Amino acid sequence: MPLFEAVRLAFSSIRAQKLKSFFSLVGVLIGVTFLIAVVSIVQGMNVYMTDKFAGALIGINTFSVRSQPNIQMGNTTEEQWRQWQRNPRITNADAAFLQERMTTPVRFAREGWNRLTVGWRGRDATDINVHTVDASFFEIKRWDVAEGRFFTPQEVTASADVVVLGYELAERLFQGRDPLGQTVAVGGLPHRVVGVVAEQGNLFGISLDKFAVTPITSPVRRLANRPQIIDAFHVQADDLPTMRAAEEEANALMRVRRGLRPADVNNFHLETSEAALSEWEKISTILFMALPGLVAISLVVGGIVIMNIMLMAVAERTREIGIRKALGAKGRDIMAQFIVESATLSVTGAILGIGTGILLAFTVREFTPLPAAVAPWSIFLGVGLGVAVGMIAGILPARQASRLDPIEALRHE
Amino acid sequence: MNGPTDAPVIRLEGITREYVMGTETVRALRGIDLTIARNEYVAIMGPSGSGKSTMMNVLGCLDTPDGGAYWLNGQEVSRMIDDDLARVRNREIGFVFQTFNLLPRASALANVELPLVYAGATARQRRQRAEEALSRVGLGERMHHRPNELSGGQRQRVAIARALVNNPSILLADEPTGNLDSATSVEIMRVFGELHAQGQTVILVTHEPDIAEHARRVIVLRDGKIDTDRLHPVRTTGAAA
Numbered sequence: 191m192p193l194f195e196a197v198r199l200a201f202s203s204i205r206a207q208k209l210k211s212f213f214s215l216v217g218v219l220i221g222v223t224f225l226i227a228v229v230s231i232v233q234g235m236n237v238y239m240t241d242k243f244a245g246a247l248i249g250i251n252t253f254s255v256r257s258q259p260n261i262q263m264g265n266t267t268e269e270q271w272r273q274w275q276r277n278p279r280i281t282n283a284d285a286a287f288l289q290e291r292m293t294t295p296v297r298f299a300r301e302g303w304n305r306l307t308v309g310w311r312g313r314d315a316t317d318i319n320v321h322t323v324d325a326s327f328f329e330i331k332r333w334d335v336a337e338g339r340f341f342t343p344q345e346v347t348a349s350a351d352v353v354v355l356g357y358e359l360a361e362r363l364f365q366g367r368d369p370l371g372q373t374v375a376v377g378g379l380p381h382r383v384v385g386v387v388a389e390q391g392n393l394f395g396i397s398l399d400k401f402a403v404t405p406i407t408s409p410v411r412r413l414a415n416r417p418q419i420i421d422a423f424h425v426q427a428d429d430l431p432t433m434r435a436a437e438e439e440a441n442a443l444m445r446v447r448r449g450l451r452p453a454d455v456n457n458f459h460l461e462t463s464e465a466a467l468s469e470w471e472k473i474s475t476i477l478f479m480a481l482p483g484l485v486a487i488s489l490v491v492g493g494i495v496i497m498n499i500m501l502m503a504v505a506e507r508t509r510e511i512g513i514r515k516a517l518g519a520k521g522r523d524i525m526a527q528f529i530v531e532s533a534t535l536s537v538t539g540a541i542l543g544i545g546t547g548i549l550l551a552f553t554v555r556e557f558t559p560l561p562a563a564v565a566p567w568s569i570f571l572g573v574g575l576g577v578a579v580g581m582i583a584g585i586l587p588a589r590q591a592s593r594l595d596p597i598e599a600l601r602h603e
Numbered sequence: 604m605n606g607p608t609d610a611p612v613i614r615l616e617g618i619t620r621e622y623v624m625g626t627e628t629v630r631a632l633r634g635i636d637l638t639i640a641r642n643e644y645v646a647i648m649g650p651s652g653s654g655k656s657t658m659m660n661v662l663g664c665l666d667t668p669d670g671g672a673y674w675l676n677g678q679e680v681s682r683m684i685d686d687d688l689a690r691v692r693n694r695e696i697g698f699v700f701q702t703f704n705l706l707p708r709a710s711a712l713a714n715v716e717l718p719l720v721y722a723g724a725t726a727r728q729r730r731q732r733a734e735e736a737l738s739r740v741g742l743g744e745r746m747h748h749r750p751n752e753l754s755g756g757q758r759q760r761v762a763i764a765r766a767l768v769n770n771p772s773i774l775l776a777d778e779p780t781g782n783l784d785s786a787t788s789v790e791i792m793r794v795f796g797e798l799h800a801q802g803q804t805v806i807l808v809t810h811e812p813d814i815a816e817h818a819r820r821v822i823v824l825r826d827g828k829i830d831t832d833r834l835h836p837v838r839t840t841g842a843a844a
């Protein structure tokens with residue numbers, strides 16, 4: 191019997207017992223749902239973490255010299271925390287020291303940071319991240335200009351009272367009016383708006399466009415840190431190997447500057463996006479390791495359910511089998527019929543599972559900040575597993591059916 | 604194509620079939636010798652338990668004898684393996700059962716197409732030949748009905764169409780009117796008569812003498828053996844036994 195015929199026959203049998211068929215394929219459905227949803231979410235997260243998170247929080251091929259970590263993922267011991275608290279702050283002199291001595295070709299930018307209120311004509315935006323930076327900070331961030339321009343190294347040298355606004359902050363304060371040339375109060379201090387940064391969207395639901403940037407020499411720096419103190423010294427290379435070399439160099443230089451002996455631990459922190467990513471990688475590795483187990487358990491259970499349903503089907507349809515054999519069906523025709531039926535049942539479950547998996551992934555994307563991207567390979571794998579589980583589950587019942595004696599089968603009620 | 608031709612379509616030599624039930628052995632067939640020529644119309648009679656169904660199952664290659672030899676169209680089917688028997692059932696034999704044995708969820712047409720599915724015919728050939736077979740038994744109009752939408756007589760016609768669709772060498776029917784009222788039985792017997800008139804070899808089991816009267820030759824079994832084997836000199840439809 192041709193395969194197409196067998197599949198059509200299988201569907202008519204499945205349709206004849208909709209409810210039972212549905213319950214029998216729930217196991218496979220759940221297994222494949224797991225597969226699709228978890229892979230989608232993890233893959234989406236991967237793309238997100240490597241492309242957006244790393245770039246947005248620190249910068250590509252960039253590390254920062256800090257007194258303590260800015261991004262913390264995973265668990266930190268109490269002791270570690272206290273150790274960081276004792277670390278001396280980073281100073282302008284530290285930055286100058288590194289900048290003078292480092293030989294690896296890199297870009298530098300100092301940064302001070304505070305959360306302040308930014309206002310314009312009585313309209314206030316509170317809790318705005320205000321960065322006081324060198325002009326090279328814009329290059330490191332690779333931001334685009336939406337309006338106006340970024341401030342220049344000359345303006346930094348001249349301690350100009352200028353500010354560049356994040357997209358959402360500009361929208362909020364100016365509500366469609368032109369912000370360029372207007373004077374806003376940053377932490378109560380007047381600054382002239384010279385530019386607006388292009389919209390960046392959000393990360394895990396947190397807007398990346400609510401910030402203001404002023405020169406590191408501008409008056410607001412006093413609101414960020416005590417004199418000469420900075421929060422971070424960013425170092426960016428053009429590629430990863432150069433960054434690694436620069437990181438090593440900076441580490442060695444900082445140890446020299448801090449007078450550390452070989453046995454001493456660092457009393458400063460070199461932060462890369464990888465540190466943040468490594469935590470994520472741990473989580474995704476665990477998820478990916480647990481996934482085959484979860485999927486396998488559901489599929490094994492699903493396969494056993496299908497096998498039992500098929501055994502019942504063989505028992506219920508003994509007479510049908512007898513009729514088919516009497517009319518010339520060979521053992522292998524009957525065998526094929528039941529294996530195809532079992533596989534069809536299972537694949538139907540797998541396809542439904544792909545549907546619910548995708549739906550779940552999209553639901554997660556819509557209603558949580560977590561992204562999700564459906565991986566095509568997981569769909570193929572889902573269908574493949576469906577076929578395999580169905581065929582394996584069908585072997586025993588199909589063999590039983592194919593071995594029935596036609597006369598006895600015909601006599602069966 | 605009127606009257607039997609010389610080449611035998613069936614030849615049985617010393618066929619035996621035994622059923623072992625625990626310590627007891629039931630000897631359902633105790634040595635059957637029989638020759639049936641092409642286009643014969645044979646009725647097999649005998650009391651209940653005399654071995655009629657067992658013999659039909661052997662003739663229909665549904666069952667294999669324990670002893671003896673069976674040639675169908677010159678092929679020794681008593682030595683065949685299961686797959687070859689399946690092919691013989693498919694190509695050479697049309698079987699009609701007392702209980703119709705139609706697939707309940709399939710239409711009349713799909714039921715009749717079934718042997719052709721296993722013969723490897725294309726969908727078009729199947730449909731065309733199944734329609735032809737259904738018209739031959741006078742059911743051209745109700746092809747798309749399911750068995751439960753048909754009367755008993757109509758169901759048995761579907762079953763006969765299904766038995767005919769592969770142009771079998773022999774048409775076997777085990778008490779084909781056993782589940783039908785007498786008026787419907789006459790109709791069904793008319794169908795068998797017509798098929799025989801068209802050249803079909805027909806062998807049927809019945810325990811009703813007036814049904815047996817339709818046949819040209821009547822074989823009576825008793826305790827697994829042929830008791831009598833006689834020819835009606837003239838076929839007289841509807842005459843009493």
Ligand SMILES: Nc1ncnc2c1ncn2[C@@H]1O[C@H](COP(=O)(O)OP(=O)(O)O)[C@@H](O)[C@H]1O
Pocket residue numbers: 622623624629630631649650651652653654655656657658
């Ligand atoms: N599958 C079986 N197992 C055991 N005994 C059987 C089986 N089939 C038939 N028999 C026995 O074989 C004998 C002949 O049966 P059967 O051919 O059905 O007779 P009939 O059709 O003439 O009534 C009976 O005694 C019956 O009980």
Ligand SMILES: [Mg+2]
Pocket residue numbers: 655656657
């Ligand atoms: Mg019987």
